[in-house]
Amino acid sequence: MKKLIFILIIVITACRNSSDNQPRDLRLIDVEGGVGKGRLVKLSEIAESIEYIPLETNSEAVVGKISFDRVFYENERIYLVLQNMSIIFFDKDGQYLNKISKYGRGPQEYDATLTVDIDLKTGDISVLAYNKIVEYSLDGDFKKVVNYKDNDFLSKHNIIGFIKSDLNYFLRSTINDRSQHSGFLIDSTARLLLSVEYPQEDYEKVTTYSALLSIMNPMIFRHKNAIRIKNYNRKNEMYII
Template sequence: MKKMLFWLIAVVALTGCGSKNSTDKLPVLDLTNPNFASDRVEISDEIKSIEYVPLELTDESLIAEILDLAVSDDYVFIYSTRQDGILQFDRKGHFVRSVAKTGNGPGETAQIVSLSVDDENRLLCVSEFFSTSFYSFDGEFIKKVNTLRPYLWQYCIGPNTMAEMGRESIPMDTPGIFSLGVFNLATDDTIAIRQTVGNMDLLPLKETLLGEWNFNGGTGGMLCYSAGIDTVWELGMDGIHPAFRIDFGFSADEQKMVRSEPGAIVDGKYWISRFFETPRRYIVKCFEADNQSRFHLFSLDKETGAVCHEKSSIDAMELFKHNRILTGIGIHNETDGGLPVWPYYSYPGKKLMVQLNTAVEIEYLKEKYPELKQHPVLQKITEDSNPLVTIYHLR
């Protein structure tokens, strides 16, 4: 059925968004229980091999701050500041071309918010506010699809299919506002949509705001979490479902504060920095609300429910100067003695995780952990190099 006028979608399409599991039966990552199964988070048992992609440095491919990236079977695409468009590299790190350059003409872009790949159709998907442009892996502009949906982020989770997260800090009773949606851009169909997430008994819609989004690839598509709720949601080809819960120990009043006041901080609690999924585990990185220099890693075993916890020894504010996504606060690499493991994106359905480290961050980590200087790939990285992309192949 063709998509209706958007103001009707939130009323009608919600009937297709029921959950597979009731929230009380979901796996729970309890951050408040001091009796953890282990004081060390592990991942080496899930890593089969590691692929390193040092990005070639040329005048055309010089990378400043990376804003987003996407990895296909053959290529790495980088969206960076101080560059015009998207940089395309092969999986050996050789620079291929620039695509989606800035401008107002066909195939040109203005304000990119995210990029992703449609591997089945061999397309690069470049999302702007209210439009998505598609390019072949050969750099050819294919088409541009316009939409009136007010999304904040958009990622391809299947052939022609986009997972979308709604705008932050806007009252949920505003016409057209939604929290999560899955849409087929080829047929103009709405696969699933949720107007809001969280316990709606706490606040009326006019007082409820979406908090800061956190997301990563999931087994079925995309995992999404909004500050102030306790559920991580999965957006897939079959709809929108709860994936797992995180128990922060928030009271009802604390939840109301977070969901009605953008940026509100509840003292003494953990706050989600980023998470990812592997075939066996959900792994979460948190900072302390009253001290954002202190970070903690938690893992939840999907089968047993065991929770492991580890506190990072690295000062996050010091690391932040070298890489804002704080990849260096990661899990011990016992596979080949390389960098701490913390993927920028996980693709558990493809059994891949993709990590990003800047050259200055790698130099910082080599000084902090001298054994990294012996690693054959890291030896070749200097502070003037382009970033290093690491691809973990999972068992």
């Protein structure tokens, strides 16, 4: 059954608009012509049920501003990534479970929360920091760190996302005039196992027009027990790992 879960948080957050229209060619979009042609979509059209979950609030679970709307629901747990670099998680009923607050430059800490990935089997939390991935258990205990900055090839790329796949990690890279790769598969020692190149023709087009760089970055996501990376190009290419 499809279920749409809304999490009630007594905070004031900024709203961000997003668009599913990602350009594959340099085209003129008639924005003015589309004004007044939209419609409101009812929640009943996309969900069979709606559940509101009030989150427990205590001295350890004070929810501040959420970082880039990062709210995850996996394994019947709710994970919130806050702007103060903390990660708070609750059970499916909103009861507070634990908090990870390891911001710093130590070997078992993270100096950024660029993105977070949840292990679908164990619930462990992996944090993408600058040049490394740090993994913690549900108890907040440090488990391991993957320092991909030690790999000379990877250190030249700007890694902006990742997904953990069993014992390996699939990294997502930005597209720029120094890198023609959109993704990499590495093991827990940061050894490069696989790389995915951005199609040459589209790469030249994107890097020529710098305004397209951010919106033409590849996407990475899980689908049907596989990891898929999608390059934005005319051929609509997708790679399955």
